[in-house]
Amino acid sequence: MDIAIRNWASDRLGRRAFAESLAQQIWAMANLSEGYVVGLEAEWGAGKSSVVNMTLHHLLHLDLSHSSRDPAFHGDKGGKEIAADLDDLAVHYDAIRELHEQFADVPYLHPDHYHRAIVTRAENDEVMRKRIYRYFRLRMNAHFRPRNLVVHFRPWLVPDTAALSSVFLDELTKSIGPLLGSDIEDAMKNYTAVVKRLAPVAGVAAHAVVPGSGNAIRDFVASLGNTAEATLESRKLKLEASLRKLRGQKIIVVIDDLDRLSPKEATEMVGLV
Numbered sequence: 001m002d003i004a005i006r007n008w009a010s011d012r013l014g015r016r017a018f019a020e021s022l023a024q025q026i027w028a029m030a031n032l033s034e035g036y037v038v039g040l041e042a043e044w045g046a047g048k049s050s051v052v053n054m055t056l057h058h059l060l061h062l063d064l065s066h067s068s069r070d071p072a073f074h075g076d077k078g079g080k081e082i083a084a085d086l087d088d089l090a091v092h093y094d095a096i097r098e099l100h101e102q103f104a105d106v107p108y109l110h111p112d113h114y115h116r117a118i119v120t121r122a123e124n125d126e127v128m129r130k131r132i133y134r135y136f137r138l139r140m141n142a143h144f145r146p147r148n149l150v151v152h153f154r155p156w157l158v159p160d161t162a163a164l165s166s167v168f169l170d171e172l173t174k175s176i177g178p179l180l181g182s183d184i185e186d187a188m189k190n191y192t193a194v195v196k197r198l199a200p201v202a203g204v205a206a207h208a209v210v211p212g213s214g215n216a217i218r219d220f221v222a223s224l225g226n227t228a229e230a231t232l233e234s235r236k237l238k239l240e241a242s243l244r245k246l247r248g249q250k251i252i253v254v255i256d257d258l259d260r261l262s263p264k265e266a267t268e269m270v271g272l273v
Contacts, residue, residue: 004047004049004050004052004053005050005053005054006053006054006057006094007053007054007057007087007090007091007094008054008057008087009091011050011054013047013050015047015050015051015054016054018051019051019054019055019057019058020054020055020058020083020084022038022051022055023055023056023058023059023062024058024062026038026055026059026148026250026252027059027062027063027148029250032246032248032250037270040052044259048256049256049257052254052256056150056252056254057087057090058083058087059148059150059252060139060142060148061083061084061086061087061090062083063142063146063147063148064081064083064086064135064138064139064142065080065081065082065083065086066147067138067141067142067145067147068080068081068138072134072137072138072141073134073137076134076137081138086135086138089131089132089135090135092123092128092132093132093135093136096118096119096122096123096132116133119132119133119136144179146179146249147248147249147250148249148250148252149175149176149179149180149249149250149251149252150175150252150254151171151172151175151176151251151252151253151254152175152254152256153168153171153172153253153254153255153256154256154257155168155255155257155258155261155265155269156257156260156261164265164268164269164272165272166192168269168272168273169188169191169192170192172188172192172253173185173188173189173192176251177189180242180246180249181245183242183245184239184242184243184245184246187235187238187239187241187242187243188239188242190235190238190239191235191236191238191239253273255269255270255273258270
């Protein structure tokens, strides 16, 4: 049972300020030619996953705050939103999303039309209604043009340590590849294919129990026969060249429950990232 909270509204341990500070430090990291590692240590059950969730939540709102100066949709005049205010607004937004089953009769034309309809029904205050709708549009825009690309990986779900590299690269490609453009996505797929070919038990990855990754993993395993010509080094260099085109976008890899691994496995996982 996952009892980790998703936003500050459920925070009973006073972790919000720490999570916001951590998010701001990640946001402010400017030298993107270097990699950074942040370790979060605490006893089991102390709320590490909750802090991670709140940090990513606030990091998203720092992203939205940055982009909010520009119009979010046709007719919007733009206007800077404060990240802390967006944290508060998200509570209303999430509450409305949880009520979506009550709006089954709303015609589904497009997510935008649907969201505008349910916000109109669920929120009586016109000012709040407009703010929630603008928040939705900011989030929708950020989904297609993210400043921070987040990959959430849980290595303890992988049944075999030798498959970690294959499954991790698959998750990385699946999570952020489609958002980076076809050239970068193709470079990631090609590099992953060779790594999987060289893995001692690459076939294990095809059966790894990682939510949402099964089809992608099987597709990559099936494609190995078509990608054996280029060397691993040449594919790695091509991937590096492609990633340099990101121009300010960060790739944030979150490894949760690292303490469930053995010391040897944890070292291998950090080295892999």
